[in-house]
């Protein structure tokens with residue numbers, strides 16, 4: 448920032464002090480899971496974005512954004528979620544609210560939009576997302592959706608995601624509430640005793656779900672439905688028949704898992720398929736849960752075969768990347784934790800790490816995993832990221848679409864670990880892909896010209 452830094456910048460840092468810690472210098476209690484400090488220019492996405500991220504991969508649903516057109520363009524078709532069937536989810540429908548609607552209300556416009564869409568696209572479910580302006584003018588989404596559902600004899604589910612009502616995590620919860628309405632069976636569904644599981648918090652980015660589904664199939668485990676990667680109305684309706692829920696993205700799906708346990712008795716635990724160590728541990732954990740020795744043997748054979756296949760490649764990258772320093776700023780805590788371990792696997796030190804919506808227990812784990820002196824921060828602003836990356840001499844930033852320009856302006860290598868990417872980073876395949884991508888960007892000759 449140099450001597451030109453704005454005077455207020457220091458004040459913002461003071462307000463944010465409790466959300467920033469350096470391992471070894473402060474106690475590990477960090478302020479998190481709260482609303483952003485006003486004026487701090489948080490990197491967080493809004494509530495609507497959080498809801499959209501979770502629901503959009505439902506492939507055969509109509510996703511209707513009730514709001515001005517800008518909200519619908521935000522998050523439209525920048526997601527790498529793939530489908531094995533319907534492609535309806537690739538559309539971003541909007542009621543395109545204008546000044547007149549803000550003054551007189553947008554309910555009639557919303558009802559007309561649902562009628563028109565249902566006529567054109569014979570979907571069984573419509574998700575109607577609320578946005579900031581809808582929260583301000585007070586349209587009754589519940590009533591409009593209820594009337595439309597009975598007119599068309601399909602499910603029309605309001606998603607209470609007005610942008611300003613909280614942070615991105617509130618959007619995750621709004622999406623989970625919408626999903627809970629959808630999956631509620633008309634009559635109690637019998638839970639299977641077979642190894643059939645729901646996979647929560649995988650959005651099938653670049654086909655990641657299919658990679659993990661294949662590993663599980665080799666072990667003898669069937670995926671009933673994933674939330675929400677490559678999911679469909681029919682598959683979601685079978686949710687409550689599964690024997691177990693596993694959760695990859697805990698930030699977005701923990702609430703749903705807790706509700707499924709409370710309402711339908713389905714047990715759950717966390718997994719992570721990011722990196723060699725976490726992928727192996729997770730496969731073992733699933734096999735151990737079903738207490739089937741043959742399944743455990745199949746899991747061990749798979750882990751051994753894949754580890755032997757990728758270890759030489761990872762060792763090559765580790766040699767090239769030794770001593771490099773990385774900064775991580777991602778959406779949720781689970782991903783941050785896995786990335787620390789994954790970077791250790793390829794010889795990279797994490798010197799700064801933060802998340803948009805990490806929870807206290809996740810920050811405690813992060814604090815245990817990182818080296819002394821690592822800066823840990825929750826809900827950061829671009830100024831803070833810049834300050835700490837510069838101070839720490841970072842070579843690489845891992846983030847999403849909003850962090851990319853910051854890295855390039857600072858002349859730092861960047862890799863995308865958000866929902867926008869088009870290549871898989873999960874499983875054994877993903878562990879190599881990550882190393883390859885880190886190497887390609889960090890060791891690019893372009894840095895010689897800066």
Ligand code: SF4
Nearest residue numbers: 493495518578579610
């Ligand atoms: S819901 Fe609000 S914050 Fe989110 S994109 Fe729309 S206007 Fe922006």
